[in-house]
Amino acid sequence: MSVTTTHEIEVPVAADTVYEFLADVENWADVFPPTVHARRETLEGNTETIQIWATVKGSVRNWTSTRIFDSEEKKIQFAQAKVAPPASAMTGVWKVSPINDDTCQVSLIHHFDAGTPEEIEFIRNAVDFNSARELEAITKVFNPSHGRRLYHRTEDEYTIDSTPDEAFAFLLEAESWPHRIPHVADAELTRFDEGGEYLKLTTRSPDGSTHQTGSYRVELPGRRLVYKQDHTPGALISHRGEWQVDEVSGRTRVTSIHHFGVSEASIENMLGPGVSLDEAVDLVAKSLVLNSATTIKTIDQWTQSVGK
Structure with a gap:
């Protein structure tokens, strides 16, 4: 069983600024509430391997992902190499789309597979919850109204x-x-x-x-x-x-x-x-x-x- 989810938010800052933040995974734990620890393992050209520990419904899960950067399109594709159960596959993309010089739209898309409807529902709820928190965090960091x-x-x-x-x-x-x-x-x-x-x-x-x-x-x-x-x-x-x-x-x-x-x-x-x-x-x-x-x-x- 396969599912695709999309979460989006508008951020009052230049697209390049948000893209640069998303590309630096080792700082995610400072900003993203679910991320406990993240580190880069390898970087070759525009492809990197990362390892992430993050909270999922109150416990800590760990997975390894490959990320492919497209700085011109401001996209970062990701695919979990070591998938956190109960998902059997997890891929997706971060996309930052300029609206004007100082505003952009951030999209977070997930594609995931699991074996049963119950597992699909568990993953969907976790993805919805964590994605909403991550996008809200981006807004807080880059929205001037929240203070420096x-x-x-x-x-x-x-x-x-x-x-x-x-x-x-x-x-x-x-x-x-x-x-x-x-x-x-x-x-x-x-x-x-x-x-x-x-x-x-x-x-x-x-x-x-x-x-x-x-x-x-x-x-x-x-x-x-x-x-x-x-x-x-x-x-x-x-x-x-x-x-x-x-x-x-x-x-x-x-x-x-x-x-x-x-x-x-x-x-x-x-x-x-x-x-x-x-x-x-x-x-x-x-x-x-x-x-x-x-x-x-x-x-x-x-x-x-x-x-x-």
Whole structure:
């Protein structure tokens, strides 16, 4: 059974700007709510292979796709090479059509196959839901009425005495964090059969108040753990990150990476008037780096306390 769906939206920005964004898949997780992590694996001429981890009806799915670029027509054709069940085939195209110099129409077309009407309905609902969220996100990013946005990346390295396996196990065992990290009041970790997991944390602030955050997490080869918050607190409009654990000269190096975004509207609501985007980025970066440093310090303390 085969189905074709089309989703479209008009965006008040030049077609080239949207096309360039769609062509850079490694930034999708900053903007597209369903995308947890995306990376380019190969690029040869106008053809690339990408791998994507994205949420589908509350769980994380993973697939590999081939994309073919046509910059003149502003089209990107895609076909899943490793298809996420229950689909047996998934292809489609992004098309950006100029309406005038500063307005364009973005079309997202999917063609998919599945074996039963129930599977078709499941895929159609998931495609409809995620496509609508992605097109809405494009509008928010490029519509001037939503205010200017600024995205930033921080990377910090720490050397600790725990072994690499101990450090990475600590990060993976997030359900145990309430017994290991003082400011974590509660943790609930849900692992999905298809891979990936969802971590819901309740943390304490210095003033004693608590707040909840939720993140989708994916373990990657080479002691790497990527994550993305589904609802961002404070002035953040997006936040994703990565833990990397390596052995360097007989010691353990833990690298913490944060990608985050703020907007004019978000900083005014949370930080008050008069705070610039650059100032907000600096404040958020310092807070995230402090949280990472606290977690990494706790890794050493924990492994020493259990008899390392």
